[in-house]
Amino acid sequence: MKKLILGRVGKKALVGTLAALLTAPTLAFDHFISRDGHQLKDGDQVFRFAGIHAPELHRIENDARGVCKEDPRGWGQYFQWPTADEQDNWIQSLVLTGHKAMRVYVLSVATPYDEACERETHILPPTSKDGMPRLNEVAMVHYDRMIALSDKHGLRLILPFIDHWKWWGGREQLAAFYGEQEDDFYDTSSKTYAAYQHIIEQVIHRTNTITGRKYNQEKAIMAWETGNELKGSTEAFVRETAAHIKRLAPNQLVMDGTYLKINEFSKTDPNVDIISNHFYTVNNNNNPEEVRKNLRAIDGKKVYFVGEFGLESAEFLNSVMQAAVHEEYKGAKAAGAFIWGFRGRRHDGGFYWHREYTGHYSYHLPGFPEGFRNEEQAVVDVVRTAIAQMNGDDTVMPLPAPQAPTLRAIDTPNNLKWLGAPVGRWYRFERATSQSGPWQVIGDGISDGRNGFDPATDVLFADPMPREAGTTYFYRVTAFNESGHSGPSNIESFKQP
Structure with missing residues (x-):
């Protein structure tokens, strides 16, 4: 398992001389990640992971430009597509610091203010009143590249579809295409839900323009998540959505993206593989005990994952991360946990960044003294220690020497x-x-x-x-x-x- 900290060599790389092995690029994964009861498996090996959550591997928020005043929501931001160099750099930064898996942010949905704010989205409105939404091909090529580079460098992806919130455009903006309300997203008889189902189908059946494979054949995609922090999920919503995803992508896993609770019905739904939760102090659930509560609630019936937690001191984050690593109920442990959140390097130098309402800034890898107010190096140490523990290692592997800038x-x-x-x-x-x-x-x-x-x-x-x-x-x-x-x-x- 230790080799996973530095990437993965596929079967094809075994052909040729030793010199060729040392210089060959990383190739495709051998297996889809599978579920065995409450565990994830990579082939016959248990698959566990930890990391700093990297939401923006496919679309980047440029906070240095400030707020777009033309967006009346009050926080409209300037988003842009990453360059190929940036995406490659970010994914390598994760893999070379030990990350084996990553959950990214959702597909963005168009708003009336996008043109004024110089931004594009993944999901465009229908061309007719009752038509289905469209995928923006420009946007999806960057999504293609994220998947291709993750496959190349050895990173598994968790991909959520739609947001409960409106930051990138979510259920409210999707419902607006049809004159419906945001909560109609959860109504399986609504036009908004039909549009959501159509988006899922378009995405999973998409052919990657870089790898030539359909998304449902991409082994880098570990799991599809119903969405981000879907607080209003109902039994019918999860049942129909999970079944739809599983029909389209039988080799990939399905995650219930419900937020702040563990759905009883998800524990028995045959199409749900992973149950997750997010911990934040504002929700009164950001503590080690929440890991124990969630494990008991799931009762070993499904895989458990701490999708996000953060915005606290390094010492506090370590207490939650250590619970995710070690806490056990009926033999079940958390498969993974991510601290919020990471931003990567810019094409022309420096780093992107994001400042939260708490004053916390995003973390940069491999960690820098300049981030001392954010305890950046301490938080990176928390994560790299947990990565080693999840791998069953006694010590944290040193960073590899860097490649040329x-x-x-x-x-x-x-x-x-x-x-x-x-x-x-x-x-x-x-x-x-x-x-x-x-x-x-x-x-x-x-x-x-x-x-x-x-x-x-x-x-x-x-x-x-x-x-x-x-x-x-x-x-x-x-x-x-x-x-x-x-x-x-x-x-x-x-x-x-």
Whole structure:
């Protein structure tokens, strides 16, 4: 199991020489994740996991741009699609720090304010009054890539469909397509529910434009979740939805996305595999005892998963995480647990971030001293310890040495921009007057881990050395962490005017 912390090598990679094995890209998973009673299995091995919840692997909220005032809901944000480099970096950041699985956020639903707020969504309104909603092909290509990269690097995905809430556009916005109310989403005879069923069918039957496989054949997809925090789920809603998903994707698992309670009917529904809950202090359930209560309520009949918890001190989060790792009822333990929440690196340097109402910022991997007010390094340690424990390991594996970062084209050496390595903590910048060197170190121990970074105004690193007019300077950057150094990045040049 220890090899899973650094990724997975598929059967095809066993062909060829040892040198080929060491350089070959990670290939497809061998198995779908299956359920055996209250346990998840990867082949014949028990599958347990922990991590920092990464909701935005397929759509990113750019908090640095602030609030979109044209959205009358009062908190309209600027969302954008990630670049391929960003998605690859985020998924590698998770896998190389030990993550084996990840639950992402929902498919976004169109609102009347999207154009004014310069954003697109996954789900578009129907073209006729009683028609079905459409998938936005532009959006879904990024979803395709998330799945393909997860398969490549060794990350299992939990994919929820629709949100109870309206942050990304959810049940209220879907119901608005048909002149219905938000609670009609849970009414299995409503137009909104029919649209929801149609979305599920479109998504599961979609052919991935990168892998060429239908989604229901993607082994990286561990489970489909009925939705995010679906507080109003009824027995009929869960029964019909779970059966619909299972008919469409019999090799993948189904998770009941109900929030704040354990549904008795889900314990006996043959199409429900996983029951989850989210813990937050505002709901008076963010404590280790909630893990025990949920395990007793499920009674060993289904897999149990703590989908989200957070927004507390590192010490408190550790108490909940340790309950998720160790608490047992009738032989059943939590299959996994995620602390909220993660944001990844930007294409041109620094990190995306999100600030919660509690004042907590999102966490960055592999953890940085700049996040001390957020106890970032302590929280990452909590998670990596739990990952090791879930794997049955006695110690936390060290981070691998980072790969080379990517230096971006240089507009001015007074603001050097680079995409950091997935597990890089620090960077060394070098300059030369020839592409072949000799190289002079101009900055060492540079970090890209600042929280609240605004690329419009902030600079991560500027060349501090004088430059002569008419001279062309060449730059490169190396990443390092406590385990070692990368090779140098690509070389970029700048001619001083």
